[in-house]
Amino acid sequence: MFTTMFQLIRNLILLGLLELTVGDETVTCFYSKECVLPCQSSYHDVIHWHNGPWIAHSFYNGADQLAHQNASYKGRTALFTDQISTGNISLILRGVRIEDSGKYKCYSSISSHSNEAFVNVNVKAPIQSVDIKFTDKTITCSTNKIYPKQTISWNIDGSPKEENSEDNQHLFSLTSSLPIQPDQKNLSYICYFRSGDGQVTYRASLMQDKTKINSGETATIRCPDSQGETGHFNLILTFDDSSEVLSYNGQTSLPIDKKWKDADVKLTPEGKITLHNLDSAKHAGIYTCERKTAQSRQIMRTSVQFNSGKTEFLWKYFFHD
Structure with a gap:
């Protein structure tokens, strides 16, 4: 029974009556950098990259076709055009933005066959630097332009005041201010930045x-x-x-x-x-x-x-x- 079903599916694929779908891949892209979304296919007459309902990139008739490309991707996408004939139809995404996150569909076809693959894109803006300093009665730890939002904890007990904000690029700024007494200034103060799963991503002392x-x-x-x-x-x-x-x-x-x-x-x-x-x-x-x-x-x-x-x-x- 299983063998018969397998042969039926194989024949439908060969006849072009059933699309071939490949399992999802997951890629982490970094904010403002270049990222490659991998996709391989032996069908490459027509290539479409979608992020949900939006067209990120199209290629057919031997050239890029960007008339229907979503405006947010304008000037930021490309294919490895010299490698398409060998099956590499990966998407190059430049100047990565937070809103580029999502599930991308890589569709490719020839006259009688088609192929779909999916790439889950996670965008991160990791901590580049942390400012830690004493003020009159507090010690303050802060960073900016990170994504996703993180939490700050201290090695000293206390009741820190926390502030966070999000800019128009969806990047977060975080500040934690811990009250201290004058006789505590010779202690070693450490602030920890933690991701959503509790892992320490950065420490400042x-x-x-x-x-x-x-x-x-x-x-x-x-x-x-x-x-x-x-x-x-x-x-x-x-x-x-x-x-x-x-x-x-x-x-x-x-x-x-x-x-x-x-x-x-x-x-x-x-x-x-x-x-x-x-x-x-x-x-x-x-x-x-x-x-x-x-x-x-x-x-x-x-x-x-x-x-x-x-x-x-x-x-x-x-x-x-």
């Missing part, structure tokens, strides 16, 4: 430190450690949030030695930054060491202060060899 030295001495600046991330990372040290002291792209050989404002700066293979021959007039201030990967941003802010001349004199008098 901020910690403050301080050190006090005498003029001419060496200061060690702490940088964030790896939290188990893999892959490429960047490290940058700035002074008072503006002047770059040192940068490292995760691939340059270590150690790194350089001059900065007459001070000797060194980044060791262990990830420590030392500043030698510091002068209170030029080098007192806030040093920010930032470690960044594709899924994280970690910031350590160190206040370098200098002892007064009197304190420095007494230190040298009593403790000098």
